[in-house]
Amino acid sequence: MTAQTFSDLELDDILIHNLQAENIQTPTVIQAQTIPVALEGKDILGSAPTGTGKSLAFLLPAVQHLLDFPRRKPGPPRILILTPTRELAMQIADQAKRLTQDTHLSIATITGGVAYMNHSEVFSKNQDIVIATTGRLLQYIKEENFDCRAVEMLILDEADRMLDMGFSQDVETISAETRWRKQTLLFSATLEGEGLHDFARRILKDPIEINADPSRKERKKILQFYYRADDLTHKIALLTYLLKQPEVKKSIVFVRKRERVHELVTWLHQAGIQSCYLEGEMVQAKRNEAIKRISNNTVNVLVATDVAARGIDIDDITHVINFDAPKTADVYLHRIGRTARAGKKGTAIMLVEAHDNELLQKIERYIKEPIKLRTIDQLRPKTKAPKPVTKKKPSQKTKLKQASKKKEETKKKKVKLRHRDLKNKGKPKKSIISAE
Incomplete structure (x- = not known):
């Protein structure tokens, strides 16, 4: 039975109070599935799309563990959380601070x-939870400035992205340094790919696998629809029109490739729409600047690739627009999870060209509901919508024909005999006489 409230999960009253202060009332699917298993002390290999409350799914059991087993004297960190990027580390730290108020x-x-030395306070006084990026932490470990021996729980967030960014060796080194730990939780946006499972096998011990899709109730907060586009020019016209609507207060526009990011930012600028962008090769300072601009409403449009936007949590996103269709249905779920966060409602829009139609059908099958078609009067598509591809079930007559044909083919099949078997048929076998 899935937990209906945080009280059902046997969390401390102070945690429930702090959650209510944030207007978080009921656990999401990933939280309800993860927290009981984590509180039992088991290793977890978990997956959930962005925006489904993954951070709280590991923060709540981690904090509960510290409250259940308080330390007797100050010491080095007991919970270590690794993230692929600085932005994600800062977001998790902010959430952890709000969660641990009055504790x-x-x-x-x-x-x-x-x-480098701005982290000196981490080494000089008592710390309970440290959230770190792998590179800088490893530097401190090698210089013996960070004590790993007290770590009881190691948590890896966005593990698939750590692998993509080439951090697997760093994480394994940190895993070896924290070998006295009692528990490891590994979270990823998706559990696809042999590489991730191989990595998990080296880090985890008899893990419980949790693969949580958001519930229908969670998805209902997101209004989903699509517009048909004839070509790229039509698509840009649709996007420009949508971004100029008053209800589109803050949006993320997703594209597939980073080359498209720069093109789109230029096209929007020409249409009088200011935007910022995120793409994979950006230096940290520029990433920070882009996030700051969208967060403080200097601009209200962020153009991003999937990889660049991973781990970024921006408040009050009202619209997610899929300018380029996502590669897969689960990527679609990660994208749209950027809106309707913290109990709010949001809108997800997809601009669909003819070649995206099959993918649209796959997404609808994956989320088990149709995505509504919308049109703008002055921007109606000129081309006809492609007919949906449906596989016809064979009739009873066709089935009987196919069965009869198969039977005939089986009858006609002859056993293939080798030439030498035919040649020697009926001849007595020669006795083998050994030469003396």
Whole structure:
């Protein structure tokens, strides 16, 4: 039975109070499935799309563990959380600080992009939870500035992205350094790919696999629809029109390739729409600047690729627009999860060209509901919508014909005999006489 409230999950009253202060009332699917298993002390290999409350799914059991087993004297970190990017580390730290209000637990971050000795407070005083990026943490470990021996729980967030970014060796080194730990939780946006499972086998011990799709109730908060586009020019016209609507207060526009990011930013600028962007090869300072601009409403449009936007949590996104269709249905779910967060409602729009139609059908099958078609009067498509591909079930007559044909073919099949078998048929076998 799935937990209906956080009280059902046997969490401390102070945690429930802090969740209610954030207007978080009921656990999401990933939280309801993960928290009981994590509280039992088992290793977890977990997957859930962005925006489904994955961070709280590991933060709540981690904090509960510290409250259940308080330390007797100050010491080094007991919970270590690894993330692929500085932005994600800062977001998790903010969430952890709000969650641990009035608990006397301390939270610290160790990331790149910060002056080396600015982390000195992490080493000089008691810390309970440290959220870190792998590179900078490893540097401190090698210089014996970070004590791994007290780590009881190691949590890896966005593990698939860590692998994509080439951090697998760093993570395995940190895993070896924290070998006294009692529990490891590994989370990923998706559990696809042999590489991730091989990596998980080396890090985890008899893990429980949790693969949580958002519930229909969670998805209902997102209004989903699509517009048909004739070609790229029509698509740009649709996007420009949509972004100029008053209800589109803050949006993320997704594209597939980083080359398209720069093109789209230029096209929007020409249409009088200011935007910022995120793409894979950006330096940290530029990434920070882009996130700051969209977060503080300097601009209200962010253009991004899937890889670049991973791990970014921006408040109050009202619309997610799929300018380029996602590669797969689960990527679609990750994208649209950027809106309708923290109990709010949101809108997800997809601009669909003829060649995207099959993918649209796959997405509808995956989310088990149809996505509504909408049109704009002055921008109606000129081309006809492609007919949906449906596989016809064979009739009873066709089935009987196929069965009869198969039977005939089986009869006609002859056993293939080798020439030498035919040649020697009926001849007595020669006795073998050994030469003396």
